[in-house]
Amino acid sequence: MILKLKTLLFDKIWEKLMFAFITRRIIQAVIVMLIISFIGFTIKHHVGDPVRELVGVSVKASEREALREKLGLNDPFFVQYKNFLKNAVKGDFGISYFFKKPASQVILEKAPATLELVFASSILIILLSIPLGTYCAIKPKSILSRLIMGMSIVGVSIPVFLTAIMLIFLFAVNLHILPSYGRGDTVPILWGMWDTGFLTLDGLKHLILPVIALSSIMLPLFIRLIRAEMMEVMQTEYIKFAFAKGLSKKRIWFVHAFKNTLLPVITVGGVQLGIMIAYTILTETVFQWQGMGFMFLEAVERSDTSLLVAYLMFVGVLFVVVNTIVDIIYGFINPKVRISGTK
């Protein structure tokens, strides 16, 4: 009876904490958005002149000035920023000059490509880094472990775009077995909101090289991280005790040790997911992968400023969401860590 009451009470508190936690995160997200939008807006005045990109070189200065006036680029900074915020609250981030559509719509159209790329890379990283990392930790002296560690050093050291270009030249140009650029055939799903490359053979083929390129930095990093964490865990008292107690090796490795290895890996993983989105900029550019990263770089080069600010804000939201999810998962895996709702 008392026990039951205790759990009930505990659930109530947990709910309350959770609610407070989410609210706090939302407030944080709003503040982050405001800061990002301000920074984005400040730099947009320095990335270049959108008017230049819209007109031919021989157009007279007076014509350019007229266009600038029409686009509202001559207003003082704070007037422009105020107008932007006013519209942004309503979900209007301005019109992309190049795509001639609302910036938010362009981003939503380009997001599936990037998210699929990141998702496929994450799967690849998880599927490979966990077995390889644990193997290297359990058998640190075996030749295979040394080979994996050696390779991982190489992997971490080569820049993503170089890996990407080398992959293209090996598999597309010389061996002719994989396509060199783009997403291939895509099919619309979710009532046409999402174009996926996962459902066609051509789309999957196009996915292989970019995924490998994008994983090339994170995969070695995670193998090394898992190995290091696991080796540390293996040195702890409770593992030694488990061995002394005569538990089976497999149980110790894969249940007791592995669980504790995961904690730091998840934390780092959350942060790295964000960095991976940054790396998509490079990967997508090399592979002409029509996602958000490629779009962002193009927007910078074309001074397509509305798109640029909208992208920064979108990525900001993504970061906040990913970190929130990581924090929640963390609480589930390690009951010792409680999400702090109040301070």
Place this chain on the structure above:
Amino acid sequence: MKKIFYSICAAVLLISASVQAKTITLGVAADPIALDIHVQLSGEMLAYSHLSFDPLVRWTKDMKFEPRLAEKWERLDELTMRFHLRKGVKFHSGNTFTAKDVVWTVERLKKSQDFKGLFEIFEKAAAVDEYTVDIKTKKPYGLFLNMMTYLFPMDSDFYTGTDENGKPKDAIDKVAATFANTHESGTGPFYVTYREQGVKTVFKRFADYWDKDCPGNIDELIMNPIKKDATRVASLLSGDVDFIYPVAPQDYAMVKNRKGVKLVTMGGSRIITFQLNQNRRPEFKNADVRKAIVYAVNNEGIVEKIMKGEAVAAGQQGPKGFGGYIEELKPRYDLKKAKELMKKAGYEKGFECTMIAPNNRYVNDEKIAEAVAAMLSKINIKVNLKTMPKAQYWNSFDAQEADIQMIGWHPDTEDSANYSEYLVMTPSKETGYGQYNSGNYSNKKVDELVLACQTETDPDVRNAMLKEIETILYNEAAFIPLHWQNLSWAGKDNLDIEPIVNIMNFPYFGELVAK
């Protein structure tokens, strides 16, 4: 049994028939910013104009005029030219092409922000009858036919009226998805069936195309922009696309050595130069100093080492084939002479100055700027170089932030005088001349000659004037000439590339033959 056999035969026939339909994929650096050909004056836009539209006349490979929608033309007086239009030409919408479409298009060109500069000189176009049109200029104009290569008649009926949003269909807008930006109806060999901006445009051959002698046999053309030079080359070498342009000079050797693909290059008309700002640096007012700099810059070396031989070192503005070209005005690298000139000018000890250049606009622009800076140090001019992306460069260029600034120029008119109008005429806000003359070079005689060229309609007299301009600029070292960039295209062996490419870099894909 027989039935099955026949149906198999039929299926085989069908398949082989569909194999006959030729589809090629193009990898280009950028796609046009919209489907409205008047929204921007740029290389991509003009290349697209030749796909879906036809001009009145067009350039041949050897820079002659070739009749297209105009069958023949004659001068009525010194202001007016009469064009006899081709009969039986259909627009993609099914409408018939007549003189009123030409009149309508000229009116619209005069409203386009990008084209109005070029078409300002034209007073109006008037239809004489259904297939005859008189086009009149405000004053005698030497480049009448040059401008007619930009006159791609649009389907006036198709573009008249309002769209579903109540906006006029003929509105020219750079940033909105207007009717004209998203629909096309021209007379060209291909019509657009699908378009996703920046991703893919699909063109299908127009069955009612007027030019029955056109040798082209491509049924479907897919245009994919591929931004990165390395990726574009890789996509050709891997067989994913059939034709690419441009090809970066560092990849020429790879394409040449590869079986199954070929490279075609041609000297271009884009001149790369440095301008010496005389308002910022009194030293540059001295012609001897300017000459010393020209003598100190080994532009033949730059062409050989940095451009890998795929450019033509220049001593003047316009390349061979242009009216003002003079064979004798050669590159003049001579370090000894450069030092003598510096001594003569009293700057033996040299001086320090600043230089800016873009780093993603012209082929190898950053490397070229670094090389020139190093060359100038040999005559004791210490150059502080700053390079920046093109998105930022042009504002710095206009603000004349540095003493020495790089600029490349391709004349829209394919004529020598255009270089001078923009690059060396005395800068003036009122007239708009000398818009990109950041050197502030000014010479009355040059100004007069360039203006006189505009109204001179006798080609021989005009060429003599153009030659005089080039000579003055050469003798006064008005700017530092570097080279004319080569143009480059590459494609699979089955494509007959040479006949369709030209110095303007608008490949005539309608005439592309695939074996």
